[in-house]
Amino acid sequence: xxxxxxxxxxxxxxxxxxxxxxxxxxxxxxxxxxxxxxxxxxxxxxxxxxxxxxxxxxxxxxxxxxxxxxxxxxxxxxxxxxxxxxxxxxxxxxxxxxxxxxxxxxxxxxxxxxxxxxxxxxxxxxxxxxxxxxxxxxxxxxxxxxxxxxxxxxxxxxxxxxxxxxxxxxxxxxxxxxxxxxxxxxxxxx
Amino acid sequence: xxxxxxxxxxxxxxxxxxxxxxxxxxxxxxxxxxxxxxxxxxxxxxxxxxxxxxxxxxxxxxxxxxxxxxxxxxxxxxxxxxxxxxxxxxxxxxxxxxxxxxxxxxxxxxxxxxxxxxxxxxxxxxxxxxxxxxxxxxxxxxxxxxxxxxxxxxxxxxxxxxxxxxxxxxxxxxxxxxxxxxxxxxxxxx
Numbered sequence: 001x002x003x004x005x006x007x008x009x010x011x012x013x014x015x016x017x018x019x020x021x022x023x024x025x026x027x028x029x030x031x032x033x034x035x036x037x038x039x040x041x042x043x044x045x046x047x048x049x050x051x052x053x054x055x056x057x058x059x060x061x062x063x064x065x066x067x068x069x070x071x072x073x074x075x076x077x078x079x080x081x082x083x084x085x086x087x088x089x090x091x092x093x094x095x096x097x098x099x100x101x102x103x104x105x106x107x108x109x110x111x112x113x114x115x116x117x118x119x120x121x122x123x124x125x126x127x128x129x130x131x132x133x134x135x136x137x138x139x140x141x142x143x144x145x146x147x148x149x150x151x152x153x154x155x156x157x158x159x160x161x162x163x164x165x166x167x168x169x170x171x172x173x174x175x176x177x178x179x180x181x182x183x184x185x186x187x188x189x190x
Numbered sequence: 191x192x193x194x195x196x197x198x199x200x201x202x203x204x205x206x207x208x209x210x211x212x213x214x215x216x217x218x219x220x221x222x223x224x225x226x227x228x229x230x231x232x233x234x235x236x237x238x239x240x241x242x243x244x245x246x247x248x249x250x251x252x253x254x255x256x257x258x259x260x261x262x263x264x265x266x267x268x269x270x271x272x273x274x275x276x277x278x279x280x281x282x283x284x285x286x287x288x289x290x291x292x293x294x295x296x297x298x299x300x301x302x303x304x305x306x307x308x309x310x311x312x313x314x315x316x317x318x319x320x321x322x323x324x325x326x327x328x329x330x331x332x333x334x335x336x337x338x339x340x341x342x343x344x345x346x347x348x349x350x351x352x353x354x355x356x357x358x359x360x361x362x363x364x365x366x367x368x369x370x371x372x373x374x375x376x377x378x379x380x
Contacts, residue, residue, distance in 0.1 A: 030266045058249035066253040
C-alpha cells in the first residue's frame with residue numbers, strides 16, 4: 001500500500017537491531033485518517049470472506065482493528081494479555097512470546113465471544129516472528145471458528161513469521177512488507 | 191446518553207463488589223457502531239473547544255478514542271503503561287494506581303507528541319476513583335498543553351473520582367453516570 005509505505009519512509013525511524021519506530025502515526029500517536037485508508041484496503045482484500053468478527057491483541061492493534069471493523073460492519077474482540085478480575089467465566093488461552101519485551105505472556109479471549117459460527121479476520125499492527133499471530137490463530141482454532149486470514153499493517157519480511165505461517169496455509173495480507181532496513185533506509189517487497 | 195444506558199441495562203452485568211462487566215460491547219468485545227454514536231455525542235459536547243489531540247490510556251480506551259478522533263479529525267495518543275524498548279527519547283511520566291488490578295504502574299507519553307500548542311480531550315471507558323484520569327491530566331499539565339476536558343463512557347458516580355476532579359475544575363462529560371448498582375439493577379443519574 002503506497003500511502004503506508006510513503007509514511008514509513010517519511011516518519012519511520014530504524015533503530016539499532018531490527019526495531020522500526022513508527023510511533024508518530026501507528027502505535028503510540030495514531031493517525032486515524034491513515035487507519036481509515038488501511039481499513040478500506042483490508043476490506044478490498046477480504047470483502048468476499050464473510051468476516052463477522054475481527055480479532056486483535058492489546059494494545060497497539062486495537063485502533064486499526066476498530067476502524068477496520070467499521071468498514072466490515074462487525075464487532076472487534078481484543079485478546080487480553082493477562083487475566084484480570086473483570087474477565088469472569090471461561091476463556092480461551094494461548095501463550096505468546098514477546099521478542100520486543102523479552103517475556104512470555106498468556107493471552108485470553110472470553111469463550112462467549114467466539115464460536116463455531118464465526119468467520120474471523122485477525123488484524124494487527126506488526127508481523128515479525130509471528131508469535132502474536134500464532135497465539136491468536138490458536139484461539140480461533142480452539143473456538144472452532146473459521147480463520148479467514150490476517151490483515152497486518154507492517155510485516156518485517158526479513159523475519160521468519162510471515163513465511164512460516166503462510167507455509168502453514170494461513171492467508172496473510174500485509175499492507176507494507178519490509179525486505180530490509182537500516183538507519184535511514186527501508187526497502188519494501190512488492 | 192440513552193443508547194448507552196439502554197445497552198448497559200441490557201448487556202451489563204454487576205459482579206460482586208463494584209464491578210460492572212460490560213465486556214460484551216465496551217472493553218473486550220467492542221461494538222464499533224455504538225462507539226460511533228458515542229463519538230458523535232462527545233463531538234456535540236466538545237466541538238467548540240478546538241480539540242487537536244485526543245489522549246487515552248491503553249488498552250480499553252483506545253477503541254473509543256480512535257473512533258472519536260475520526261469525528262474530531264485529529265490524532266490519538268495512547269499513554270503506555272510500561273516503558274518498552276520501542277519508546278526512545280524523553281517521555282512524560284505519571285503514576286496510576288489500578289484498583290481493578292491492585293497495582294501501581296507508570297504511564298508514559300513521548301514528549302514529541304504533546305506540547306504547549308495542543309488542546310487535549312481525554313477519552314476513557316471508565317471513571318471510578320479517577321486514578322487514570324488524574325495521571326493523564328498530570329501528563330497534559332507537564333506538557334504545558336491545555337486540557338479541554340474528559341469524555342468518559344461510564345462513570346461510577348458512587349465512587350469519588352468524578353466529584354473530586356470536577357471540584358478541582360476539570361470538565362468531565364460522562365455518557366452514562368451510574369448512581370448505584372447491584373446484581374440485576376443499575377440506576378443512572380440524569
